[in-house]
Amino acid sequence: MRKTSAAADLTTGGDASTASDSGGHRADLTFIGAGPKTLGILLAIAANTDAGAGLRIHLVDPYPAGAGRIWRTEQSPHLWMNSRTEDITIFPDESCLLENPGIMGPTLHEWIHGPGRERLTQAGLGAEAAGLDSQSFASRRVQGHYLSAAFELALDRLGTEVHIHRARAEAVRRGEGDRGFVVTTSDGAEIATDVLVSAQGHLDMHTAEQDAVLADRAAASAGHDLYYQAPGYTADLDFSGIPAGAEVLTRGFGLAFLDFMVMVTEGRGGEFVDDGERLRYRPSGTEPVLWVGSSRGVSYSPKLGYSQVDVPGAPAVALRYLDRVSERTGSVGGDRRGSGQRLGESSRFIEFDAVLGPLFELELTYAHYEHVLWKRGIDAPELLERIDATAERVRAGRIGADGAEATTGAVFETIAEAARDVITDEADLFDLDRINRPLADLRCDDLSSAEASVRDHISGQLKRSADVHHSADLAVFTALVKAYVQIRMLVRDGRVSNGDRTEFVEGSFHSLFSFIGSGPPPKRVRQILALHEAGFVRFLGPGLSIDAAAAGFTARSTAYPEAKTFTHLVDARLARQSAEKAADPVLETLRADGRLLLETAAHAKLRTDGAGRALDAHGRAQCDLFLLGPAVSGSTAEAFTRPQTGAPVFADNERIAGAILDAVAAGSDRRELLAG
Incomplete structure (x- = not known):
């Protein structure tokens, strides 16, 4: 095994990809999903000397290539990462053992204060960048620009033309002679490809049965004006239907809650003011009141304030x-x-x-x-x-x-x-x-006493995390x-x-x-306490259970005997990944055609071999179909990671990239044989 080498800079630049036309396309390799996971595979392909040169690669994703949906640069500035800038890299380093010299590059912190500074300034993020040090928690927009720059580097190192379809993959079918696949996109393009890779990250799920009951109850609430928001990615949800002053039952006290909390407070014009002693909240007058509870009843532990x-x-x-x-x-x-x-x-x-x-x-x-x-x-x-x-x-x-x-x-x-x-x-x-x-x-004995206990615990954890x-x-x-x-x-x-x-x-x-281990920045916890002091975040406590009736959603906690009923309910969480319940037309089509094998377990995932090749309904590996992401059994779901840790994701990317290149070569050989 050899350690990685060949360091590279990420310079500033524009969109190096080519826009696609509608109509027919021919590809050696097509990725459905062009976010960080695909970026990691492309970097691994580019590191495999000249292996990617001349390939016809197509990427299908409605969101920006490299950054993808979660890290897209066009989203609220109030949404942050929950890792420090020094703890993020999309590149392997000398701690990683790889077969080929990997393409090395800067951590997020190094990029912000080096080759990325001009790019961030041009994007209007110069002031934020100037205030970020190695211990800071950057906005997701900053991370999106870092990943976009890494994507441009991957394109440069690949030395080949990459077609980007800013569209959704709507359908997929086997190609002529049962070879390869044809992908149809939402903008009308058809891509005939020798090898197909599905790398879509977190998939949207069909509404779970228990969530559907709540949604149906809200829809049928004539005269009661019930509101229900099912689990989803906060940046994509519309909370405008929650009026100022509404008391909102909020289930979930993790990172999704924090995103929701800041979107309906600071995101509505409120302001946090730090007077040195404590953080205070100055309201805009448009905020709802969030009553938050969960099984634990407390927020995630804040990140430690020392290293x-x-x-x-x-x-x-x-x-x-x-x-x-x-x-x-x-x-x-x-x-x-x-x-x-x-x-x-x-x-x-x-x-x-x-x-x-x-x-x-x-x-x-x-x-x-x-x-x-x-x-x-x-x-x-x-x-x-x-x-x-x-x-x-x-x-x-x-x-x-x-x-x-x-x-x-x-x-x-x-x-x-x-x-x-x-x-x-x-x-x-x-x-x-x-x-x-x-x-x-x-x-x-009562809710107010339980609230005080929750507040004291959160405050105590915040102090301990800095000590x-x-x-x-x-x-x-x-x-x-x-x-x-x-x-x-x-x-x-x-x-x-x-x-x-x-x-x-x-x-x-x-x-x-x-x-x-995956809690928020300490400042986010200070914001919880500031909003609680201002009366906009209330604590329901642990052991939360919810009953739905015509008059509303009734919340109970194991910490006290009182129940409280609300007309507004938000499930502040992401739906658990399950390939069986994925609302994805491509996977649904492939399953219906017998191209995918599903586990026999709750929250079932799709089965692959050790190199990411999809197993068909009979358990046979398909050399021209690869599956990656959280809905895939055995897949390393993360794309970027902490530097200097020998993270296995880079070896996984290299192994999968090698299998993909072998599949592409086999497809090319088949075409030449048929042509001859």
Whole structure:
């Protein structure tokens, strides 16, 4: 394996692509979806020396190439990223092991203050760019320009003409002689292509049954004027139907809520004023009042306000257990929740609840206590040894599994007891359940008391996130990210069953990861508190449940006995990805033609082989059809990532790009053979 090389600049420039005509087109390779995932594949193709030269490539996407839908440059300036500029790159670096020298380039931070400055200034974003440092959270518009510049670099390195269709793919059918595909776009173009790649990112879903009930209730509310907004991407939703002063029941307290919150406050002309001591909100008079609740009842944990450089000498965080989990043989059982193996294989799976889940928690527990012992100068190696010994028992199948010698809860309690013997500060103890569900046991006599508890918790988390005294939280965050990536790689490699992936990895585990590790910038949390103080954000608390009736939507929380009824309801979340429920005409057509294989599991995904080739209804890999994205089983969904982490997405891109180029070459050979 060789490390990447061949660094490159991203210079400013205009749209280097060519506009398409209506009518017929001939392509070697067509991508449906031209966002960051496709950009990563194009960069990998361009890095494969001269392999992409001369290819006829078509891209079909109604949104700008490179940036795509989520990161398009024409959207509200109030919508931010939730990662710091220094933590974002679309390019591999020297930490990545690749077969070919990759096309290297700047991180978002380096680009903003280097080759991207002129481009941002020309786009009217010069003032924002000047105020961004490595720890800043840029707007999504800035990220869109970064990705657009990277796309132009990819085009330059490809050295070939790329046709861009700013349109939707409406239909797809097999080509003549059952070779290749013909893609029909919404602007009337037909593209006959040898190889087709679907890389559409998050897909829109058909309305889920429970959401449809709420929508139908709102539509049938004669005389009650009920309003319901189903899950969706905030930038694409129209909230103009929510009048000033309306009390809005808002389900979901994650990143989608924050987008909604800012769009109907600052986005309606309100203003946040920082007086140094606190953040205050100056209303415009057009705001609704958002009553927010969720299962946890609190906002996602804010990003930490310090980094590793603020904790010199701290123990390095590395995986201790999950990176060796594939070596084990105990507690690897059959799939109890649906088949997850590739057709023709006899592989077995590592159970999540008996093995992966406990080892994940032990990774975080070890990282926390190793840091606390170092930080506080406590000599207690026996605590860390107990965690290691527990991990070995988990790996051997002696904890948590059927017939095991101990339950998972019991062994974690023994670790907690050992920690309490040597650590005197309650704030230095680690309890993942308490972190994940901080208000699960909250019981109050009334709503106002519950609101105060929610406010105090959010305020306390904001203060803690800025306090380097609690730098063990950074160690836990680092372990969390490494463990998350490792488990996702096990999913990709077919070591986790479909059932476990659906229930745990994409369910409770992903929810925990998002809550702890994918939270908002601290300023967003300050804005929540400022809006609460101003009376525009109210807290319903944890354990939220909703009942729909003719008079409205009634919300209840487990924290207090009162119920409250609303005429306006917004589901502030994205619909969970499911290929079966995808509202996408191309995938629906391919499924109807038997070109796609769907998993047999809840929230089913599409099946591919290890190189992204789609499996047909009989489980056969199709060399000319590739599937990428969140609705695809085993696909590495992310496109950009953190630099200097050896992120696997770049090796995945290289492998998939190689398979695509092989397929293109095979298609060309077939055409030449037929022509001869």
